[in-house]
Amino acid sequence: MRRRAMSLHPDTNTLNSYFDYNATTPMAGETMAAIQAALPLFANPSSNTLLAKNTKHIVSTARQNMAALLGAKPEQIFFTSGGSESNNWAIKGVLYPQLPKPGHIITTAIEHPSVLSTLGYFEQEHGFSVTYLKPDHSGAISTSQVENAIKPNTQLISIMTANNETGRLQPIESIAKLAQQRAIPFHVDAVQQVGKTPFSCTELGVDFASVSAHKFYGPKGIGCLYIKEPHNLNPLIHGGGQEDGMRSGTENLLALSGLAAAAEQASIHIEQWHGKAWQQKQLLMQLLDQSWLPVSFNGALSNxxxxxxCLNASINGLRGEALALRLELNHGIQVSIGSACSNNKQKQLSHVLSAMQISEQTIQSAIRISFGQFTTEQDIRYLVAALEAEASALLGIGGKIANG
Known part of the structure; x- marks a missing residue:
């Protein structure tokens, strides 16, 4: 009996109604093909045997491809399990040596939980002081805010490049220049931006950048930390000497093979993906403006x-969670009502939208729509039609947010 060949393409029927690309992206066909090709390879890349030649090549290619995508040198790329680990490593690597004289840290109130929780740990357990900069109504942090927050004992600045809920971009290059002038280590969480828009660690001038492959059509459980000066950061895991002694442990070959393919495809197609996404975002905003829906947009909109x-929108008067549930149950459409890393926690208002001083009622109505390379114009139109249908149904059954 012949076995059916494994499909090396995402399920297009599922992707037609998938609008949660900021949470995770489907693996591209090239990613799946690379992982499948690596399945028979079992030799340990740290071995000196002939069998290890191919596995060493996978690790080397992944490092070179990630360096090319990040505008960095291969020796500045260190593999991790993803964005949360990379954020933890950068922050802890900078701050642990400062434990005898804990100082001051600058971040924003709209960071990912893996940054906020880590900094909160140093604040509560080790006596560091942290300034949490508040964004303006569009979600922006200004360079002057950072400059005004700097103290003589500021030991770290950590700011995300693009927000996961609103997509707001921050003035990273100018903040990096400011940090360089003051000799303050500057870490960026670049998880949401890398693979969506051109990005260069060297041109931006950052010291650390966290990246996760599953945000740009790679596998989950693999990412990297860019370290401008590796000798300035303590190792994360001691042991066998992998990752130049910075993160010991046998390499995840299957994930690295997928990462190598995803990074290569992103480098090739990033301008095309960026342009296509902008056209689709403009279409989505136009269709929502033309609809009867009482829509307001949260955050900046221009490219x-x-x-x-990414588009964060509120259909005023409706609960976002009720709308999202009906979209999935009745149309198979997936949108988000917040970041994926916080949806499994106790229900609370978005800390991002709250920091932007958006009203509680508008926050309760908010949904995040994010799309990617597999999204079509037809999918966008299907989404808006479904939004109209389900909003109408919710208004009819009293699924409105109570006033007061």
Whole structure:
């Protein structure tokens, strides 16, 4: 009996109604093909045997491809399990040596939980002081805010490049220049931006950048930390000497093979993906404006100020969670009502939208729509039609937010 060949393409029927690309992206066909090709390879890359030649090549290719995508040198790329680990490593690597004289840290109130929780740990357990900069109504942090917050004992600045809920881009290059002038280590969480818009660690001038492969059509459980000066950061895991002694442990070959393919495809197609996403975002905003829906948009909208694949919108008077549930149950459409890393926690208002001083009622109505390379114009139109249908149904059954 012949076995059916494994499909090496995403399920297009599922992707037609998938609008949660900021949470995770489907693996591209090239990613799946690379992982499948690596399945028979079992030799340990740290071995000196002939069998290890191919596995060493996978690790080397992944490092070279990630360096090319990040505008960095291969020796500045260190593999991790993803964005949360990379954020933890950068922050802890900078702050642990400062434990005898804990100082001051600058971040924003709209960071990912893996940054906020880590900094909160140093604040509560080790006596560091943390300044949490508040964004303006568009979600922006200004360079002057950072400059005004700097103290003589500031030991770290950590700011995300693009927000996961609104897509708002921050003035990273100018903040990096400020940090360099003051000799303050500057870490960026670049998880949401890398693979969506051109990105260069060297041109931006950052010291650390966190990246996760599953945000740009790679596998989950693999990412990297860019370290400008590796000798300035303590190792994360001691042991066998992998990752130049910075993160010991046998390499995840299957994930690295997928990462190598995803990074290569992103480098090739990033301008095309960026342009296509902007066209689709403009279409989505136009269709929502033309609809009867009482829609308001949360955060910046232009392609200079925000990611082109993301739109945070509120259909005023409706609960976002009720709308999202009906979209999935009745249309198979998936949108988000917040970041994926916080949806499994106790229900609370978005800390991002709250920091932007958006009203509680508008926050309760908010949904995040994010799309990617597999999204079509037809999918966008299907989404808006479904939004109209389900909003109408919710209004008819009293699924409105109570006043007061």
């Amino acid at each position: 200079q100020d925000a990611l082109t694949n």
